[in-house]
Every structure is written in structure tokens, then in C-alpha cells.
Amino acid sequence: MNTVITLATKDLRLLLRDKATTFWVIGFPLLMAVFFGSVFSGMGDSMSGMRLILVDQDQSESSIQFVEELGKSTALRTVALPLDSAQQRVRIGKASAYLLIPKGYGTAQGFGGSAKAKLELGIDPARQVERGYLQGIIMQSYFALLQRQFTDPALMKKHLRASLDSLRADGETANELGPLTSFLGSMDQFYSWLDTVPKTTAADSAAAGNDAFMSGPELDIVPMTADRAFPKSSYEITFPSSLMWALIAVTAAFAVSIVQERTRGTFLRLRIAPLTRTHILAGKGIACFASSLVVCILLLIVGGLVFKVRLDNTIMLLTAVLCSVFCFCGLMMLISVMGKTEQAVGGISWAVLLVFSMTGGGMIPLAVMPGWMRTISNFSPVKWGIYSVEGAIWRGFSWGEMMLPLGVLIAIGLVTFTIGVTILARTDN
Amino acid sequence: MYGDLTAVDNLSFTVQDSETFGLLGPNGAGKTTTINMLVGVLEPDSGQITVNNTTDPSQTQVRMQIGNAPQALALYEDLTGEENLAFFGRLYGLSGARLKERVNWAVKVARLEDRRTDQAKKYSGGMKRRLNLAIALVHDPPVLLLDEPTVGVDPQSRNFIFETIEKLREEGRTIIYTTHYMEEAERLCDRVAIIDHGQLLAIGTVDELIEKFGGHTQITVDFATSPKLPTNLEGSLDGTHFSMATPKPLEVLNTLANSKGKFHQVKIERPDLERVFLNLTGRSLRDQ
Numbered sequence: 001m002n003t004v005i006t007l008a009t010k011d012l013r014l015l016l017r018d019k020a021t022t023f024w025v026i027g028f029p030l031l032m033a034v035f036f037g038s039v040f041s042g043m044g045d046s047m048s049g050m051r052l053i054l055v056d057q058d059q060s061e062s063s064i065q066f067v068e069e070l071g072k073s074t075a076l077r078t079v080a081l082p083l084d085s086a087q088q089r090v091r092i093g094k095a096s097a098y099l100l101i102p103k104g105y106g107t108a109q110g111f112g113g114s115a116k117a118k119l120e121l122g123i124d125p126a127r128q129v130e131r132g133y134l135q136g137i138i139m140q141s142y143f144a145l146l147q148r149q150f151t152d153p154a155l156m157k158k159h160l161r162a163s164l165d166s167l168r169a170d171g172e173t174a175n176e177l178g179p180l181t182s183f184l185g186s187m188d189q190f191y192s193w194l195d196t197v198p199k200t201t202a203a204d205s206a207a208a209g210n211d212a213f214m215s216g217p218e219l220d221i222v223p224m225t226a227d228r229a230f231p232k233s234s235y236e237i238t239f240p241s242s243l244m245w246a247l248i249a250v251t252a253a254f255a256v257s258i259v260q261e262r263t264r265g266t267f268l269r270l271r272i273a274p275l276t277r278t279h280i281l282a283g284k285g286i287a288c289f290a291s292s293l294v295v296c297i298l299l300l301i302v303g304g305l306v307f308k309v310r311l312d313n314t315i316m317l318l319t320a321v322l323c324s325v326f327c328f329c330g331l332m333m334l335i336s337v338m339g340k341t342e343q344a345v346g347g348i349s350w351a352v353l354l355v356f357s358m359t360g361g362g363m364i365p366l367a368v369m370p371g372w373m374r375t376i377s378n379f380s381p382v383k384w385g386i387y388s389v390e391g392a393i394w395r396g397f398s399w400g401e402m403m404l405p406l407g408v409l410i411a412i413g414l415v416t417f418t419i420g421v422t423i424l425a426r427t428d429n
Numbered sequence: 430m431y432g433d434l435t436a437v438d439n440l441s442f443t444v445q446d447s448e449t450f451g452l453l454g455p456n457g458a459g460k461t462t463t464i465n466m467l468v469g470v471l472e473p474d475s476g477q478i479t480v481n482n483t484t485d486p487s488q489t490q491v492r493m494q495i496g497n498a499p500q501a502l503a504l505y506e507d508l509t510g511e512e513n514l515a516f517f518g519r520l521y522g523l524s525g526a527r528l529k530e531r532v533n534w535a536v537k538v539a540r541l542e543d544r545r546t547d548q549a550k551k552y553s554g555g556m557k558r559r560l561n562l563a564i565a566l567v568h569d570p571p572v573l574l575l576d577e578p579t580v581g582v583d584p585q586s587r588n589f590i591f592e593t594i595e596k597l598r599e600e601g602r603t604i605i606y607t608t609h610y611m612e613e614a615e616r617l618c619d620r621v622a623i624i625d626h627g628q629l630l631a632i633g634t635v636d637e638l639i640e641k642f643g644g645h646t647q648i649t650v651d652f653a654t655s656p657k658l659p660t661n662l663e664g665s666l667d668g669t670h671f672s673m674a675t676p677k678p679l680e681v682l683n684t685l686a687n688s689k690g691k692f693h694q695v696k697i698e699r700p701d702l703e704r705v706f707l708n709l710t711g712r713s714l715r716d717q
Contacts, residue, residue: 006519010505017507017548265503269564272468272497273520274489 003275007283008290015253015291024249026295030302033235033242037307040234050130052076053086053098060106062145067101069141076137090122096130097123099138231394235307237365239299240389243321244362244382246295247328251335252349254288258336258424259345281333281421288332292325313392316402320388323409327381330413333420337427356380366390384408436462437473438627444605449598451618452607453702455712459627460607461500464576467605468497480572493521496570498562500577500607506550510541510560513549514567521568531567538593539563555586562590566597573597573604579613591616611702623706630709635702642708643700645674648681656690669693 016022054070056063071078081089086098100120108117119138123131149155164185231237261267270280300317303309311317335352339345357363359373360382369377377383388405391397437459444450452460465471466478469487477484480491504513514532523531536545539559541552549557562578575594579587594617598604608614614621615635622632631638652669662684664673675681678697686692707713 003520006516010508010516013512014505014507264506265499265501266505268465268470268499268501269497269503269517270520271470272492272495273517274492274522275520 003279004282004286007270007275007280008287011254011257011284011287012291014257015287018253021249021253025246025253025291026298028249029242029245029295029299032245033238033299033303034307036241037233037235037238040238050076050097050134051095052078052134053089053095054078054080055083055086055098055100056080057083057103058101058105062106063101065145066105066141069145070099070138073137073141075133087122097121097134099134231390232310233308235303236309236390236394239303239307239309240386240393241362241365242299242303243296243324243389244357244360244385246299247292247324247385248353248357248362248382250288250292250295251328251332252346252353254284254291254332255336255349256342256346258284258333259339260342263340263342277425281424285329285333285417288329289325292328293321296321296325310393316397316399317389317392319406320385320392320402323388323406323413324381324385327385327409327413327416330415330417330420331381333424334416335420337420337423353382356382359383361386381409381412384412436627437466439476440624440627440629441476442622442629442632444603446603447601449594449604449606449617449619451614451621452605452624453609453611453614453621453706454607454624455609458609458624460609460624461576462627463624464497464574464605464607467574468492468495493568494570495572495574496565496568497574498565498576498578500580502557502561504549504557504560504564507548509546509548510539510552510556511536511545513560513564517564518567523568531569535563535567538566540589555582555589558582558586559590559593562593571602573602575604575606577607577609579608579610611706614702621702623702623709625706625710631705638702638705639700642705643702644704644708645676646678646700647696647698648673648675648678649694649696649698650685650692651694653691653693656685656688658688658690659684 015025052070054067056067067078067080070076079095081098083098083100086095086100089095090098098121100122102118102120105117105119121131121134121138123134258267261270267280271277300309300311300321304311331353335349336345338348357380359376360366360380361369361377362382364373366374366377366383366386384405387395388397388402388409391402391405395401440459440463442450452463454460462471466473467480467486469478469485469492478486480486481494483491485491486495505516508516511532514535515528518528518531518535536542539556539562541556541560541563544552544556549560552560558578558581562575565573565575578594579590582590591613594604594606598617604617606613606617618635620632620634621638623630623638631642633641648664648671650671652671655669656666656671658666658671662673662681663675664671664681671685673681682695682697703713
């Protein structure tokens with residue numbers, strides 16, 4: 001083991017001595033994460049406060065209440081504007097989306113209306129993540145408001161009477177309205193009777209089961225849906241990508257270092273020393289693994305401390321990082337035998353890894369990739385690396401969901417490492 | 430065998446303990462392949478290598494006894510000279526005070542005392558070559574394999590390397606030295622094996638090889654005026670220029686002196702390993 005540590009220490013020392021490589025391994029990924037993170041957050045896309053423009057054309061009591069309800073969401077930064085201004089701001093990227101509350105919304109929301117309440121969400125089709133996020137928040141606010149209406153007799157009576165007036169004003173015949181006016185009238189009487197009932201304590205209500213009835217069915221809102229399953233900030237997208245960039249740089253550096261050992265004669269010297277081939281490969285593998293792990297952890301610490309990337313799911317996150325590192329160590333071994341000179345291996349490694357990065361979400365976030373690109377990304381280890389790290393940071397994966405990306409990463413690592421070692425042994429002999 | 434090429438063909442020799450043994454041959458003769466087989470990096474297709482009664486040279490105890498200075502500069506250029514020595518020392522099991530002591534010794538041997546903490550990439554070619562040799566010595570091996578250790582170095586460093594090897598020889602180490610410079614083999618080696626195209630052409634001490642394959646001493650004399658030579662003297666006289674190959678050069682010179690001819694220039698060429706190689710192969714060692 002001492003021998004392996006000696007070999008690994010030498011490789012780590014060589015890595016640190018090479019200023020250019022050190023930059024590509026640590027500096028570049030960090031710059032990427034910070035730069036793109038700040039660019040995306042600067043465009044108003046910060047998901048902890050998405051800018052939503054509200055266009056209230058109805059100006060009814062219901063629509064005003066709905067606007068107020070949306071304004072309470074900590075996930076949104078709302079502003080009211082006319083429709084044309086809202087459309088303009090969304091087009092130029094000054095806001096994530098606009099929500100139009102058209103005329104008639106308040107009426108349609110009442111009982112017995114002939115039309116369903118309609119809303120219009122204006123958003124760039126490419127912003128799939130934001131669209132899903134906004135849909136969730138809008139529906140959440142809508143139902144929260146509705147629930148309050150049902151549990152507030154005064155508000156409910158007001159709505160019932162408004163609905164009855166509206167039906168009568170529409171000039172419906174007595175036969176057509178008969179059952180509906182009868183039902184709404186009964187409801188109105190029921191809520192009037194409720195006003196005469198002495199108020200009970202919450203405990204009494206609960207004991208009598210009244211509370212459950214008056215509040216309607218309890219809706220269990222899992223915060224993960226709105227809080228965990230979406231990135232809190234753009235840094236939660238850029239930092240997982242930066243981890244992959246770091247792994248790519250380490251992989252390329254070590255792949256070149258193996259071929260350097262062979263072309264410069266030091267590999268021969270190692271083979272003449274009292275070492276087995278296993279020692280030599282283990283030393284190289286451990287150095288690659290250790291440096292990858294250290295760089296990933298450093299990047300995550302910076303992301304967590306400075307950019308508030310969520311690292312609370314530590315064990316899962318560490319597992320994702322370990323599997324990603326293992327995968328890239330295997331790739332390193334395979335790439336190192338794909339060429340005979342440093343230039344060839346250096347070129348091949350960056351060519352292969354850049355393609356993996358481009359298709360795997362290292363450049364374009366997986367969340368906003370078009371469908372066809374997402375299909376291609378399945379062939380890239382970068383995708384599975386990012387996917388697993390994002391799974392631990394913000395996708396809210398369970399261990400069961402993590403099995404797929406982790407399994408793919410381990411499988412790629414094992415296969416590529418085995419092929420690489422086999423080819424290396426053959427070429428040596 | 431490398432594909433269709435037979436790099437080493439039916440090569441057989443024995444190196445005695447404390448002997449400096451030279452493998453002399455042109456580039457591509459199979460010297461490095463032989464060295465690589467001796468340390469177990471390459472496995473011969475047939476035949477056997479025995480090192481200290483062990484037939485597997487890749488065994489740890491065998492490798493611990495061998496120090497190898499490859500022909501290519503096999504060192505880490507981003508590490509300092511000292512770090513290179515310490516790294517390889519550790520691979521051979523050195524640690525603590527012993528490692529420190531051996532590194533200091535090797536630094537002195539390589540004459541890198543003032544530059545020991547400089548990265549090897551900042552060294553001159555001669556310094557790198559000396560460090561390459563010192564790395565082979567750091568674990569104090571009794572057997573040394575030196576593969577063309579003077580290739581590409583300046584005369585000063587070359588001479589320094591010679592002196593180092595002579596000291597190691599005096600210490601009683603067994604040295605296998607490959608070269609294509611006959612002067613090096615003549616100066617350093619107790620015995621020399623001449624190889625070409627992977628085959629052993631001749632083996633013996635330098636004197637034995639010269640005596641056996643070198644031919645006679647060549648005498649060339651330019652007279653001031655045309656001499657009258659004895660008729661029984663073999664050789665060719667062309668005007669004032671006389672030349673002759675003879676096993677007894679002093680006797681011939683005495684005869685020429687008695688011929689009353691006045692010497693303008695006398696040249697006596699003792700056969701060397703170059704001549705031996707020429708006579709054995711029909712080609713010059715230097716022309717390869």
C-alpha cells in the first residue's frame with residue numbers, strides 16, 4: 001500500500017506543479033459555474049424569485065384576491081403591468097412570464113357560471129423548467145384562495161348571491177333555473193344558519209368533526225414539489241455542470257500523464273522497479289480518483305458556502321460524486337490507450353469528453369434541453385453525472401431514483417477501466 | 430520477436446560477479462531488447478535468463494538488486510532532482526534516515542548539490558543524464574544495467590560519467606554496459622560481447638577480441654626520399670610511401686630504420702574494436 005501511495009503522491013505532486021492543468025482542473029470549472037450562474041441569475045431567472053408580471057384585466061374582487069395570493073408566494077416577484085408591456089418584457093427576457101387574468105374571471109369563478117375561469121400564461125417555450133414551476137405556484141395559489149372561500153361563510157354567501165343575481169340577469173327561464181336556484185338558495189340559507197350558531201372552540205369543532213367538514217378535504221402539500229424539485233438558483237444548475245468539467249479536466253490530464261510515462265521512459269523505469277502492474281495502475285487510479293474527489297468537494301463547498309447551493313443531502317451527494325469520479329477514472333484509463341503520443345491522447349481525450357459534455361448537459365442544462373437532445377444525452381456519462389448530482393441537490397431523488405444514474409456511472413467506469421487496462425497490458429507486452 | 434523482426438537471436442552469455450561487461454553493437458543491434466529481457470520487462474520467446482540462480486528476473490528480490498539507467502532520460506521533469514531520487518528510492522523500499530542518506534549520496538554522485546531543489550526540466554542535458562544514472566544508483570544495487578549512458582552529453586559530462594562508472598567498478602558492482610562507442614567499451618569493460626542483428630558475433634576481453642579478430646598492426650611510413658628496402662620485406666612501397674600489416678610492428682620498424690631511408694612521417698595503427706567489428710561484419714561501427 002505504501003508503494004501505491006508513493007506513486008499516487010507523485011502524480012498528485014506532478015498535477016499541482018503543472019499550472020495550466022491546475023487551472024483547467026480547478027479554476028476553469030469554478031469560473032464556469034460562477035460566470036454562468038451569475039449570468040442566468042442576472043437575467044431575472046433566479047428561481048428563488050422568478051419575475052412574474054400580472055395583468056389583471058378583470059379587476060374583480062376575485063381577481064384582486066388571486067393577485068394578492070400570488071404576491072404572497074416567496075417563489076415569485078410579482079409586478080402588475082398592462083398586457084402589451086408584459087408581453088414586451090417577457091420577449092426581451094426582463095421577466096420569466098406574464099399571467100393574464102382576463103375579463104370575466106371573477107364571474108366564471110362563481111357558482112353556475114356558463115364559462116370556466118380562464119388564465120393565460122405567456123412564457124418562452126424553451127423555459128420548460130420555469131413553466132412547470134409557475135404552473136404549480138399558480139394552481140397552488142388558486143386552490144388556496146378557493147379553500148379560504150369555502151371556509152369563510154360571509155364570503156361564500158356573497159358569492160352565492162352574486163351567482164344567483166347573475167343567473168337571473170341572464171334571463172334564464174324558471175324551468176331551466178329551477179333546480180339550480182333551489183340548490184343555491186338552500187346553500188345560502190345554510191350559510192345564513194351558520195351565522196346563528198354560537199362559535200365553538202377549535203377543539204370542540206375538531207371533536208365534533210365540524211372543522212374537517214368546513215375546511216373541506218385537507219390537501220397535503222409536499223414542499224418538495226415546489227421547493228425541492230426545482231433549483232433554488234441558477235447556481236444549482238451550473239455547479240453540477242462545473243463538477244463534470246472538473247472531472248473532464250482531471251481525466252484528460254491523467255490520460256495524458258499515462259502516455260507521458262510511456263513515451264518518456266518513466267513507465268519502463270516503474271516496470272523495472274519491484275512493483276507489479278497492479279501497483280502502477282492502482283497508483284495512477286488512486287491519484288486520479290483522489291484529485292477528482294478533492295476538486296469536486298472543493299467546488300461543492302464553494303457552491304454551498306458562497307452561492308447557497310443546497311448540500312444538505314450530504315450522503316446522497318457524496319455517493320453521486322464518488323460514482324461520477326469512478327466513472328471518469330475508468331474513462332481516463334480507456335482514453336490513455338487510445339493514442340500512442342501525448343498529442344494524440346490529449347486531442348482524443350478533449351474531443352471525446354467535449355462531445356460527452358455537449359450532449360450530456362455540460363454546456364446546455366439538461367432541464368432545458370429539447371427532447372431529441374435529451375435522448376442523445378443518455379449516451380453521455382456527463383449526463384448521468386449531472387443527473388445524479390442534481391438528484392441529490394435539487395431534483396429530490398429518492399435512493400430508488402438514484403439507482404439508475406449511479407448504476408450507469410458505475411457500469412461505464414467498470415467497462416472502460418477493464419478495456420483500458422487490457423489494452424495497456426497487451427501493448428506493453 | 431517483434432512481429433516478423435527477430436530482435437535477439439540465439440544470444441547466450443554469462444556475466445561474472447563484479448565484472449563490467451560491455452554489449453557493443455550498432456543502433457538496432459538488440460542491446461536494449463537484451464537489457465529489457467534481463468530485467469523481465471520483455472519475455473524471450475525461447476531460452477532462459479538466470480540472475481543469481483533465479484530464472485525469473487521479474488521477481489521482486491531480483492529487481493531489488495538491479496539498478497537500471499535507461500537510454501531515454503527516464504525522470505520526472507516537473508519534480509526536482511531530489512524528489513526524483515527520493516521517489517525512486519521509496520519504490521525500492523527506502524525510507525527515513527536511510528532514504529535521506531542515499532538521496533544525499535546520489536545527489537553528490539550526480540554533482541547536483543547546488544541544483545538539487547531545482548525542477549529537472551531546468552537542468553542541462555548533461556545534468557539530466559547524470560540524474561538518470563543517479564536514480565539507478567539510489568537504492569545501492571549490486572548489479573547495474575547502463576543502457577548507452579553517455580548518449581547526447583557534452584565531453585565534460587561524458588568524462589564525469591566514465592569516472593563515476595570506474596568508481597562503481599572499483600566498489601565491486603557488476604555492470605552491464607551497452608554502447609556503440611568502441612572507446613567506451615575499451616576503457617570501461619572487462620569483457621565485451623559484440624552483437625549485430627540480434628546475434629552474438631564475438632565475446633571476450635578487449636585484447637582477446639583484437640588479437641582474434643582485429644588483424645595485424647598497420648604500419649605506414651612516408652620517407653623523405655625513396656628508400657632501398659630489403660627484398661624479403663613484405664608490404665607495398667609506392668614511391669616514398671610504404672605500408673604494411675604485421676603482427677610484429679617493432680621488428681618491421683627496425684628493418685625500415687636500417688634501410689638508411691630518412692623518415693618523414695611514421696604511423697602505427699594498433700587494431701581496435703572498430704576494426705574487430707569491421708572484420709566481423711564488413712561494416713564500420715561508426716557508419717551505422
